Amino acid sequence: MSSGGTNRALRWTWVITLLMVLALMANVTYVQGFEAQSLRDDPQNTRQYSNRDAIARGPIVAGGERIAWSDAVAKNKYQRRYKDSETFSPITGYFSMFSQTQLESSENHVLDGSDPRLKTTSLMDRILGRKVPGGTVETTINPRAQRAAYQALAGSGGRRAAAVALDPRTGAILVMASYPSYDANQVAVPNAKQAQAAFDRLNKDASKPLLSKATGEVFPPGSTFKTVVASSAMAAGTTKDTSVPAGRSYKPRGAGQPINNDAGDIGGECDNASIPLITAYAQSCNTTFAYMGAERPGNGGVSDQAARFGFYKKIEYDKGLSSAVSSFPKTGQPSLSALGSIGQGSTIATPLQMAMVAAAVVNDGKVMRPYLVARLRGADGTVVQGATRQSLGQALNADQAGQMRDLMREVVKSGTGKSLQGSSVGGGKTGTADIEGVSYNDRWFIGFGPGSSARYAVAVMTEAPGYGIESGPIAAKIIDALGG
Template sequence: MNTPIRRLSVFTMALFAVLMLNLTWIQGFRADALIEDPLNTRQYSEHLSRPRGPIEIAGESVAFSENVAEESGSPLYQRQYTGGEMYTPVTGVLSVYSTTGIESAENSLLDGTDDRLAVRNFRDIITGREPEGARVGLTLDPEVQEAGFDGFRDGGFQGAAVALDPNTGAILGAVSAPSYDANDVASVTDRDTAVNNFVELEQDPDQPLLNRAFNELYPPGSTFKVVTAAAAIESLGATPESTIDAPDLLDFANGPVLPNATPGGTCNGGQPDTLAHSIQISCNTSMANWAMEMGGQALSDQASAFGFNPPEGEELQVPLSVEPSLAPVETDDSILGRAGIGQSNVQATPLQMAMVAAGVANGGEIMRPYLVDSVLDSDMSVVTETQPETFSQAVSASTAEDLTDMMVLVTTAPEGSGTGGAISGTEVAGKTGTAETGGDQATHNWFIGFAPADDPEIAVAVVIEHGGGSGGTLAAPIARAMMEAVVLE
């Protein structure tokens, strides 16, 4: 064999070796990832040939499969969604174009391929019974969800609301507006229309596909003052009656002056103000001074205790992924002062701010938020059942009590900033927020709170995007309606 032929043979054998290694890698090590890839249309087609388990809320199916094939044809299961736009941000959608929400996070249980269903699947093979996916039961309270959804729809608002049971961490409501009807993108008989509808939603500048409750970051504005007050008490030994300078304008060595945000242009006539009164009327300058007094590390550490700044790899999942909220350590006084009032580099999801309210409500202990209450096999046997667990001890019980007393003044005192969140006959603890968004855009408007203040059953966070008003007039009424759905039952 001459040299050129020998070289060609060696080269060809090397190519075959590389090809075999590549096939081994794909089929042996990448198989599961490729099967689960949302762009794998074969995976989607396989979903259509077998019944998928329902997603349930309060025992009612809000997503279920229905055989739409002709009697003589092979099974063709269409996913049906109830509730219109109200539940879609949570349930997500199973479609040829994308699988999202609970449909994605609990896919292996819903389609019956999860290892925890192996015994049932084997039994079905033996008995000849048609296999089915498991039932995934969610924690959402239909009345709480509807109250929040109606508030955004009726007001024509964009934004989000989250409600938690502070005693367990169960997510009682998760509203994102605008939303969309999952049925519009889930058709198996008219896939072209479904895909076109999905592309239209993707290109919509209002981002209806975005789950704002868990995945959008906002400056929390003055709702973050609860965190700052907690840090002042925990790290500086402050009390509700402790005072600090509250000038009408706060000057910094670097950066623009900071005005207070109260009517009349003053917090306490320019005199030092108590921590309790500063929370009650939402004074900017005094809370900025508290932040600078404690320092950036103490403020950031306190925020982390509430759930901000999660370590890499420890980001919260409910089981939907949650965008990490951020409150980094600041050293420049101008930036730190503004961080103390929820501006600057502080960013939070509505879920995070609901966790702040829930932590105060639960004596300083934050319970880990969760959306899936239980998973039942097709024979109604329990596959999994979520047990409440502690997420963190954000503050001491005594600090939580002080914060609660101050937050009650927000909704009950005549000059409180959050009287719009008050419930007749029930004491509500709350905090408003008006967050600047930069440029000429209108402010975001917030309200966080919990009720009843002395025995909390629900904690909420509501944000209105670019409302341009105040948290007490725009966000608080929606929060009140969501709380009333629980406390006035």
């Protein structure tokens, strides 16, 4: 080969080598600068759980009050602390040596300072991984109302209980309480053996205290679901004054036995062959709503309306935090549809979902996505993200929603919720779901207040002997604490 050919070969070799080095540097830069966080978060990366106590995480705040923060316990060692944790754990979750939940999980990178919005956009900063102080997560929770809710749930005598309060016009979650709860301080300890023992105790508890009853579990909603059924009738053209079928019993096609009204309704207005919808709702006539689910508007009408309120899908209330799925049976069997339409059978819902139903009625039929974070701040106080308000759709038009509010007011005026007269509850719906083979019921109340202003929407569920109205005073206490 000539010297010229050799030189050309050498030049090409150098060019190819240089290109390969540049490609390698670009790949390393991309991985370190842009994919580092996703690689750290990969569930298969066990290194993310090492030296977790070396980070001074930022605080989680409710109403200006720190409900989670980090204390220095040694040089470069920190321990997570939680205030009134049994009250606030459905919001904060926990940060342990092994895992994190709720806001400690969804806002992990803001709290530990690794969120890129908390640092400069300098490529060199990102490559070198320069440490930035943890940011602050400001929640939408009203701490006074959250405490009132938890205390009332714990004192209800219920084996399980939950409460949710929303700002109907924005979707802000003001209360999200669950009972029984847990103390996150017990699992946030730096001693692995001690933390594991605490987890073992909690996981063995049949009541599942680590699982939020407000968002993570579903229950038969009883007659509160009649709010969805009445709304489906409104969407099909019925008004609050339209006469609808009632009667002491109703046997849907294909049913082995009829659906009856509650024994306490015998001799009352539910016995009549037909009554105005507002009366059937206020008196909670099972026969009326069973008929609606089985015949008119029928299963399709009720299931479509349930979907408009948010049923059949997870409700995301912060990035990566979603509720369990609420459901009404889609079926061609009238008997199953009838039973589901009185909130029994296969119909299930989270307290968050039922609060959304009440909130949409208050908000002229518009369903707002619930959210838990008001704003995120850097350590210097700079707001890096505000609340994102999002409409999930229109369940009813304004006129129909106004008529539904009248139905709910009538419940307190003359119906199953009349013992709440004089309280801050302006309207609502009781619900009692019978649980077969046990001595307790799921006792529900959904409503709004204070009074006619309807600034807040509330859902309460307590699991104990008795009826749904027994959860009504808890709703009143929550509205009072919110400033009703």
